[in-house]
Structures are given as structure tokens and as C-alpha cells.
Amino acid sequence: MHPEYYISTNKAELDIDLIHQVLFQSYWAKGIPKATVEQSIEHSLCFAVYDFSKQQVGFARVISDYSTFGYLADVFVLEEHQGKGLAKALMHRIMAHPKLQGIRRFKLATQDAHSLYEQFGFTELAHPEIHMERWQPNFYLLPKG
Structure with a gap:
């Protein structure tokens, strides 16, 4: 890992506003409400990368x-910090976490980071014919009520 950064699982340190801002603009969670981000964090094992100014x-x-079973979600490194091996270091930390050892099936969805996840043993679905999903594109952008 780059020596100017560290990874923590302490939820009290998370910058919820930053996470919401990134996810709100992402291709996978466009328009997500802040309350939904907060609830997802509450019910997940979270990992965050910080620079040594604690940003x-x-x-x-x-x-x-x-x-x-485990599902990896909402992975990002801010653009200005990319290219320093931070996503790879984050994945190493996730895959080595004691609570996640012995998990038989780990899934994720990505449009653009296949080469990163392949380094950690992720492949296309071995048997896509047995998997199903309930997918609601643009869910957070739909009118409610």
C-alpha cells in the first residue's frame, strides 16, 4: 500500500457526505438518497481509504x-487518488478480513473494473443459468408515491 494512505473499518470515521456524493453520481447508484446510503452503511462491513490528513x-x-455469502458493493477511489494501488490495497484488506474467511460465494457487479477483481479470483458467473435478479434500473430516479 502507498505509504501516505491507510485503510480503516471504523464506521465512525466515515465521511458519509463524501460517500453519498460519489454514489449519487455513480453509474451504479445514480440519484441514491442519503438516507439509503446511511442505511446501507449501517448494515454492511465497511472499508475506507484515508490519506494521512484523515481525508x-x-x-x-x-x-x-x-x-x-458475501456481496461487494460501492467500491470507489476518488479520481485524484487513482493510480497509486489504492483499489488493489483495499481489495487485499477486504479479502483478508477475518469475518470474511470461509465464505463460499462472493459476488459483485462492475462495468469497468474486471481486471482488478480478476486478480482476487473473481470470474464471470460459472453458471449464469441458475442465477436470477430483480433489477430496477434508475430506481433512485423514479418518482416515488
Whole structure:
């Protein structure tokens, strides 16, 4: 890991406003309400990357039962901090976390980071014919009520 950064799982240190801002503009959670981000963090194992001025520059979370299944979500490193190996360091920390050892199936969805995740054993679905999803594109942008 780059010596000017560190990773923490302490939720009290998270910059919720930053996480919301990034996710709100992302392709995978466009328009997500802040309350939804807060609730997702509350129910996830969270990892954050900080520079040594304690400014958050990256994030990821895992949704899991800690025994059989894990889902990696909301992974990002701010653009101005990319190219320093931070996403790879973040993935190393996630995959080595004691609560996530022994998980049989780990999933994620990505449009643009396949080469990163392949380094950690992720592949295309081995049997896509047995997997289903309930997908609501632009869910956060739809009128409510």
C-alpha cells in the first residue's frame, strides 16, 4: 500500500457526505438518497481509504452473513487518488478480513473494473443459468408515491 494512505473499518470515521456524493453520481447508484446510503452503511462491513490528513479518498462495503455469502458493493477511489494501488490495497484488506474467511460465494457487479477483481479470483458467473435478479434500473430516479 502507498505509504501516505491507510485503510480503516471504523464506521465512525466515515465521511458519509463524501460517500453519498460519489454514489449519487455513480453509474451504479445514480440519484441514491442519503438516507439509503446511511442505511446501507449501517448494515454492511465497511472499508475506507484515508490519506494521512484523515481525508477519506476511497470506500467499499460488503454485505454478508459472514458464513456462506458475501456481496461487494460501492467500491470507489476518488479520481485524484487513482493510480497509486489504492483499489488493489483495499481489495487485499477486504479479502483478508477475518469475518470474511470461509465464505463460499462472493459476488459483485462492475462495468469497468474486471481486471482488478480478476486478480482476487473473481470470474464471470460459472453458471449464469441458475442465477436470477430483480433489477430496477434508475430506481433512485423514479418518482416515488
